[in-house]
Amino acid sequence: MPGTEDIGHRYRQLLKVSIPLPFIAPGVGLILADEVFVNLTHADATSIRQGFDQNRAIVGFSCRVNQTTVVEIGYMNQYLSRKETPRPDQMQHVLLTTVLFNY
Secondary structure, eight states, X not given: XXXXXXXXXXXXXXXXXXXXXXXXXTTEEEEEEEEEXXXXXXXXXXXXXXXXXXXXXXXXXXXXXXXXXXXXXXEEEEEEEOTTSSSOEEEEEEEEEEEEEOO
């Protein structure tokens, strides 16, 4: 925010598992993931509070397009904990698409 000097630090950990499903098709896999966000500091200017911030749970499928490209599509359930806002606990349902390039 303009005119502030508050700095917020956040810990973010992603755990992701990809399980090959060769009986469906070569290069297809199941994706399971969970990502947790924890604010390590308190920043007054942005209403960021120390502690648990959000969690993202993901389930979906991956498909290898070629040697360097993988496309993922799935569902993400995002839980947001915003104690100082008019909507303190929010649940969002997201259609997630990702394109990964590995060179």
